Amino acid sequence: MNDTLSSIGMDLILHGIRELQDLRGVLRRPQIQVTVGLFLFVLLCLTSYAIMTLTRKARMLRKFPAAWKLPIVGSIPLMLGSPESMSSRVAIGTWLWGRVFTFWLSHIPYLVITDADAVQKVLSSTKYIEKGKNYNQFEWLLGNGLITSNGHMWKEDRRLLSPSFKYQRFDGFLTYFNKHSKILVEILDKVFVEGNSKKDKSGGKEKDVNLHPYLSRATMDFISESALGLDSNFQSDIHAKFLEGVHMALAAVRTRVTRPWLTVPIIWDIFGFGKEEKAATAVFSEIMNEVSDPTNILKRREILSNNDGAIAGTKPFIDALLDCKSNKDITGHIHTIFGAGFETTASGMNYTLFLLALNPHLQAKVHEELDQVLGKTSEDLDVTFAHLADLKYLEMCIKETLRLFPPAPAILRNAVEDIPLETGQVIPKGVDMLFFLRDVHLDPRHFPNPGKFDPDRFLPEACASRHPYAYIPFSAGPRNCLGLKYAMVQMKCCLSHILRHFKVSTQQKRDDLKIVYGMVLETSPAIELTLTPREQ
Numbered sequence: 001m002n003d004t005l006s007s008i009g010m011d012l013i014l015h016g017i018r019e020l021q022d023l024r025g026v027l028r029r030p031q032i033q034v035t036v037g038l039f040l041f042v043l044l045c046l047t048s049y050a051i052m053t054l055t056r057k058a059r060m061l062r063k064f065p066a067a068w069k070l071p072i073v074g075s076i077p078l079m080l081g082s083p084e085s086m087s088s089r090v091a092i093g094t095w096l097w098g099r100v101f102t103f104w105l106s107h108i109p110y111l112v113i114t115d116a117d118a119v120q121k122v123l124s125s126t127k128y129i130e131k132g133k134n135y136n137q138f139e140w141l142l143g144n145g146l147i148t149s150n151g152h153m154w155k156e157d158r159r160l161l162s163p164s165f166k167y168q169r170f171d172g173f174l175t176y177f178n179k180h181s182k183i184l185v186e187i188l189d190k191v192f193v194e195g196n197s198k199k200d201k202s203g204g205k206e207k208d209v210n211l212h213p214y215l216s217r218a219t220m221d222f223i224s225e226s227a228l229g230l231d232s233n234f235q236s237d238i239h240a241k242f243l244e245g246v247h248m249a250l251a252a253v254r255t256r257v258t259r260p261w262l263t264v265p266i267i268w269d270i271f272g273f274g275k276e277e278k279a280a281t282a283v284f285s286e287i288m289n290e291v292s293d294p295t296n297i298l299k300r301r302e303i304l305s306n307n308d309g310a311i312a313g314t315k316p317f318i319d320a321l322l323d324c325k326s327n328k329d330i331t332g333h334i335h336t337i338f339g340a341g342f343e344t345t346a347s348g349m350n351y352t353l354f355l356l357a358l359n360p361h362l363q364a365k366v367h368e369e370l371d372q373v374l375g376k377t378s379e380d381l382d383v384t385f386a387h388l389a390d391l392k393y394l395e396m397c398i399k400e401t402l403r404l405f406p407p408a409p410a411i412l413r414n415a416v417e418d419i420p421l422e423t424g425q426v427i428p429k430g431v432d433m434l435f436f437l438r439d440v441h442l443d444p445r446h447f448p449n450p451g452k453f454d455p456d457r458f459l460p461e462a463c464a465s466r467h468p469y470a471y472i473p474f475s476a477g478p479r480n481c482l483g484l485k486y487a488m489v490q491m492k493c494c495l496s497h498i499l500r501h502f503k504v505s506t507q508q509k510r511d512d513l514k515i516v517y518g519m520v521l522e523t524s525p526a527i528e529l530t531l532t533p534r535e536q
């Protein structure tokens with residue numbers, strides 16, 4: 001009996017193999033290959049057409065204007081082109097389809113939002129605080145903490161971190177900001193005054209210099225000491241490799257953001273991006289492991305218990321974190337604060353200096369204010385909170401800069417439920433919403449002649465009558481930037497030191513620069529400036 005069964009089984013297997021061989025033979029014929037290929041293609045087109053038109057999401061999204069789309073690839077062809085042209089393509093999209101439109105990344109729909117009313121509807125709500133799906137690719141920089149977390153975890157983290165970002169706690173931070181700003185001024189003095197900047201070969205004139213790396217290193221020192229209470233001395237050259245790594249990794253993020261079809265892991269690796277990205281992020285991780293090493297945390301605990309090394313009144317972020325259950329949690333939060341806090345403020349300051357260089361008459365007003373508030377002499381002076389409160393025009397210049405060059409150019413949210421808009425349209429549950437902050441800021445309904453650099457837009461009376469969500473460089477609502485006040489104090493303090501000592505000029509024009517949307521807003525080419533001592 002068993003023999004009969006096994007021989008039948010054997011026959012069946014042999015029969016199956018023969019059938020497969022026949023099928024392979026058939027499939028080898030070119031006509032059949034073309035037919036099967038065509039069949040699969042049509043099937044794929046029909047499936048993708050069905051997803052883009054018949055699903056619940058698609059039917060609800062039909063109420064919104066939509067970017068042109070094709071079966072299978074969706075609106076991806078509109079993304080082809082250099083990363084530098086992405087910002088102008090968003091602007092063209094806004095012009096063609098309005099301030100809320102749908103964009104299909106293959107079969108995945110996104111809603112691009114740059115309308116202040118729609119922004120307010122989503123960002124002001126405590127319900128719509130879930131981040132979009134794409135944040136995991138930023139984990140190397142931002143850690144696995146507040147910025148990338150969702151739901152219950154986010155609420156816990158926000159509750160834990162919020163007290164340490166209270167304005168009253170920043171008194172001590174000013175000590176750090178003053179100390180490292182003075183070091184920065186000394187370094188810049190060497191670069192520009194002691195002739196270390198390269199001469200322009202053609203005219204023998206001083207060549208403009210990219211200040212961004214100097215500003216980044218200074219902001220790393222600010223954040224390092226504010227977070228840990230320990231001086232990591234990033235402005236010395238030891239960490240030069242680190243910035244290189246960060247900028248390489250940011251370039252990889254730019255590629256990911258602007259060419260999402262490359263980010264399928266296998267394609268990413270085949271094109272060699274994976275290797276490059278790993279090498280770049282490894283440099284950053286190395287530094288992160290060093291600064292947020294548990295031994296540093298222990299050292300900080302020791303300083304606090306001995307109370308001998310801490311600057312009086314200074315409470316670094318880590319003090320608020322020492323209640324965390326594990327050192328691993330503390331390390332994660334420190335990583336997030338670092339990642340969020342250095343490139344953003346370095347960019348904000350670089351763009352402010354650039355726009356003041358292009359507008360010497362406005363720069364003169366800043367200098368006048370600095371002379372009035374801080375005194376004309378170049379004597380060593382620490383900027384205090386009282387000074388900062390009086391530096392109103394400088395603050396208006398920074399705010400206007402963040403409107404035109406918001407360092408964090410875009411944010412993502414996921415619709416955890418249907419979101420009805422005032423217009424009658426409903427954002428369907430599950431769709432990712434993409435907010436381009438610079439494009440929100442360039443709406444002429446809220447900022448007439450939007451491209452013009454005009455700090456007076458931030459006079460109190462002008463702000464009072466403006467739409468509350470027309471200006472959102474730090475995002476807005478319950479999930480806004482926790483470091484907003486910290487960032488403003490830090491940028492004002494550091495810029496007042498730089499501008500007290502130097503006049504800033506540039507040979508570049510605004511039109512020479514292309515805006516590049518990545519994780520941080522960049523320009524191509526990089527901004528280059530010349531600093532001249534004011535006392536000369």
Ligand code: HEM
Pocket residue numbers: 146147148158223336337340341342344345348406407408410411412473474475478479480481482483484486487
């Ligand atoms: C000019 C400087 C800065 C700008 C323009 C800026 C902008 C932003 C934006 C737009 C977000 C929202 C991100 C999103 O929803 O995806 C954000 C979140 C955040 N920022 Fe900033 N930021 C700046 C500086 C800082 C600094 C210096 C720190 C820390 C010291 C910081 C800490 C954070 C944190 C922790 C979050 C996450 C908040 C949450 O999800 O609850 N930021 N920032």
